[in-house]
Amino acid sequence: MPYQEILYQAGRGVATITLNRPDRLNAWTARMEQESSEAFRAAADDEAVRVIVLTGAGRGFCAGADMSLLKGVMAEVPGGGLTADVPLDPEIRRDYHRKHAWLLTLDKPIVAAINGPAVGLGFVIPLYCDLRIASSSASFCTIFSKRGLVAEYGMSWMLPRLVGVANTVDLLFTSRKVDAAEALRMGLVHRVLPEAEFSDGVRAFAEELASGVSPRSLRVMKRQIYEAQFQTLGEAVDLAFEEMARSFSSEDFREGVAHFLEKRAPAFTGR
Numbered sequence: 001m002p003y004q005e006i007l008y009q010a011g012r013g014v015a016t017i018t019l020n021r022p023d024r025l026n027a028w029t030a031r032m033e034q035e036s037s038e039a040f041r042a043a044a045d046d047e048a049v050r051v052i053v054l055t056g057a058g059r060g061f062c063a064g065a066d067m068s069l070l071k072g073v074m075a076e077v078p079g080g081g082l083t084a085d086v087p088l089d090p091e092i093r094r095d096y097h098r099k100h101a102w103l104l105t106l107d108k109p110i111v112a113a114i115n116g117p118a119v120g121l122g123f124v125i126p127l128y129c130d131l132r133i134a135s136s137s138a139s140f141c142t143i144f145s146k147r148g149l150v151a152e153y154g155m156s157w158m159l160p161r162l163v164g165v166a167n168t169v170d171l172l173f174t175s176r177k178v179d180a181a182e183a184l185r186m187g188l189v190h191r192v193l194p195e196a197e198f199s200d201g202v203r204a205f206a207e208e209l210a211s212g213v214s215p216r217s218l219r220v221m222k223r224q225i226y227e228a229q230f231q232t233l234g235e236a237v238d239l240a241f242e243e244m245a246r247s248f249s250s251e252d253f254r255e256g257v258a259h260f261l262e263k264r265a266p267a268f269t270g271r
Helices: 030-045 067-075 101-105 121-127 155-174 180-186 195-212 215-228 233-247 251-261
Strands: 006-011 014-019 051-056 110-114 117-119 131-135 139-141 191-193
Touching: 006 030, 014 030, 014 195, 030 051, 051 195, 101 215, 110 121, 110 195, 117 121, 121 155, 131 180, 131 195, 155 180, 180 191, 191 195, 215 233, 215 251
Parallel strands: 014 051, 051 110, 110 131, 117 139, 131 191
Antiparallel strands: 006 014
């Protein structure tokens, strides 16, 4: 389908969703939210896609909520509009049936390719991606304390799990800008790539993830990781044994052994 505020491209096992309002540093609107949600669902449902990349057009990743969206939020009934933007399997834990948090339920890895400033809501959304890669020119700012707002969209739960309580307090209370190097040191991003090599580097990483490892393994591991946030150690171990037993009968397990013994590139099916 044609999009107005995002771009969507898929090939070589990777779907790339690009926030496309470069003249506004990709400030988030209701239309952008609808279109990106539809694009995420399309990528999740496409068997040829194994990895999803989210990035921004131009020199910014996302400058936060557009004023038009903020005005709409101010007019909403308190607590409204917080459910997931797409229909979800009722078997999925209800905690993830929330705006933006539902991205953690998609069974494919999502890579946030942060090419420039990520501010406010543009800081929140990458928290719900599985991997975060930053350009050396990227910067991060929660901004909420300087706008009279709060830790939005569950980031008080997500952010400490990524950077610890002390760093979370710092980032939220001060709303100071953090550069890519500091974001890497505190664990907010997984790696930093030079600006000139950023697009090619992200593409190479995503394509290797799409072709070099088992999609079935990634699908199961992602579910294990986010379910474990609500489990005891014993429950996590029990689930691991159940999933391990199922993996032994999978096509990807057989291929994982075969390509190693035959010293060739893998040809995983995801089954």
